[in-house]
Amino acid sequence: MAEASGFSRRKLIAMVGAAAGSAAAYQVMASLGFAEESPYRGPIRLDGDPKGASVLILGAGLAGMTAALELHQAGYRVQILEYNARAGGRNWSLRGGDTYTELGGAVQRCEFETGLYLNPGPWRIPYHHHGVLDYCRRLGVALEPFIQLNHNAYVHNTTGFGGAPQRIRTVKTDFNGATAELLAKATRKGALDAEVSKDDQEILIEALRSLGGLDKELTYRAGDTSSEFRGYARDPGGGLSARPVDGAPMGLHDILTSRLWRGLQNFLLYEFQTTMFQPVGGMGRIGEAFARALPTETIRYGAKVIEIAQDGHGVTATY
Numbered sequence: 409m410a411e412a413s414g415f416s417r418r419k420l421i422a423m424v425g426a427a428a429g430s431a432a433a434y435q436v437m438a439s440l441g442f443a444e445e446s447p448y449r450g451p452i453r454l455d456g457d458p459k460g461a462s463v464l465i466l467g468a469g470l471a472g473m474t475a476a477l478e479l480h481q482a483g484y485r486v487q488i489l490e491y492n493a494r495a496g497g498r499n500w501s502l503r504g505g506d507t508y509t510e511l512g513g514a515v516q517r518c519e520f521e522t523g524l525y526l527n528p529g530p531w532r533i534p535y536h537h538h539g540v541l542d543y544c545r546r547l548g549v550a551l552e553p554f555i556q557l558n559h560n561a562y563v564h565n566t567t568g569f570g571g572a573p574q575r576i577r578t579v580k581t582d583f584n585g586a587t588a589e590l591l592a593k594a595t596r597k598g599a600l601d602a603e604v605s606k607d608d609q610e611i612l613i614e615a616l617r618s619l620g621g622l623d624k625e626l627t628y629r630a631g632d633t634s635s636e637f638r639g640y641a642r643d644p645g646g647g648l649s650a651r652p653v654d655g656a657p658m659g660l661h662d663i664l665t666s667r668l669w670r671g672l673q674n675f676l677l678y679e680f681q682t683t684m685f686q687p688v689g690g691m692g693r694i695g696e697a698f699a700r701a702l703p704t705e706t707i708r709y710g711a712k713v714i715e716i717a718q719d720g721h722g723v724t725a726t727y
């Protein structure tokens with residue numbers, strides 16, 4: 409559709425990226441089908457080099473490093489020109505004690521403890537990024553699970569619940585319970601007779617009872633079932649207070665008007681579904697591992713390419 413109107417998808421993604429940041433651009437890419445499951449099915453197999461051929465690669469991001477490693481292994485002479493003083497490109501980590509000078513000159517000092525780190529670019533490797541996962545395995549980059557959806561975390565809105573943060577699990581369970589109750593009762597009253605067969609209505613009610621935690625009267629209320637999902641006012645324990653106290657569900661009106669339901673679909677998108685991974689010690693470990701796998705001197709750091717020219721004899725890069 410975008411191309412039919414004379415507006416390319418590439419331009420659209422670039423505009424979204426400029427206006428709303430790379431995360432938004434990535435979402436657009438995903439919805440346009442560009443960020444789908446990787447078609448990678450195993451190591452790239454390149455034929456051997458034409459004798460003595462050499463390749464100049466611009467940029468030591470993961471794309472440049474992948475090209476460099478594969479071409480090097482196929483026998484080419486490879487050189488990378490990289491503007492920064494490190495490999496990895498956008499995929500990097502700032503560590504406690506690091507100092508970083510931003511474009512424009514502002515100097516940032518990472519005053520967090522040694523051993524802690526921040527990933528300023530990417531943080532997450534989805535399970536379907538087969539290529540990156542395989543390079544991590546081959547290059548010995550240890551991975552660990554990345555926990556993105558934490559049911560115990562809070563969602564917050566200054567205008568809902570008097571500004572008090574609420575646990576994701578309580579908002580989610582109570583919203584599901586209340587809406588399942590409404591739908592189950594409406595079904596029982598025949599409100600769906602025109603749309604759903606009698607047999608299917610029975611199964612629908614059974615499903616809503618199970619998924620919404622409803623009782624025999626199709627009501628969502630404080631009890632064992634809801635507490636097992638939303639949590640207890642007092643957890644089961646030992647001794648004199650072993651008996652748990654059920655949590656009291658919040659009212660549908662309060663959930664609706666708080667707008668906290670807006671946060672419930674976070675991290676359910678395909679790109680963010682479990683299981684995701686991260687390198688132990690920060691994303692920067694991937695670029696570092698690529699750089700170690702290449703012969704020293706392959707990457708020329710601090711080399712800013714300022715011109716690329718092509719003529720009948722070849723390509724010249726000026727830096």
Ligand SMILES: Cc1cc2nc3c(=O)[nH]c(=O)nc-3n(C[C@H](O)[C@H](O)[C@H](O)COP(=O)(O)OP(=O)(O)OC[C@H]3O[C@@H](n4cnc5c(N)ncnc54)[C@H](O)[C@@H]3O)c2cc1C
Nearest residue numbers: 467468469470471490491497498499529530531532712713
């Ligand atoms: C904030 C943020 C979050 C992200 N989150 C994720 C995520 O969670 N998961 C995920 O899979 N992806 C994520 N991405 C996307 C991912 O980071 C990129 O797709 C990937 O790092 C791009 O790699 P690349 O090698 O193509 O480019 P880059 O990493 O940009 O590498 C380009 C390299 O070229 C160098 N260079 C550029 N111009 C010159 C020049 N003139 N001369 C010399 N060198 C030059 C740069 O210094 C850089 O090292 C995120 C990106 C950002 C910015």
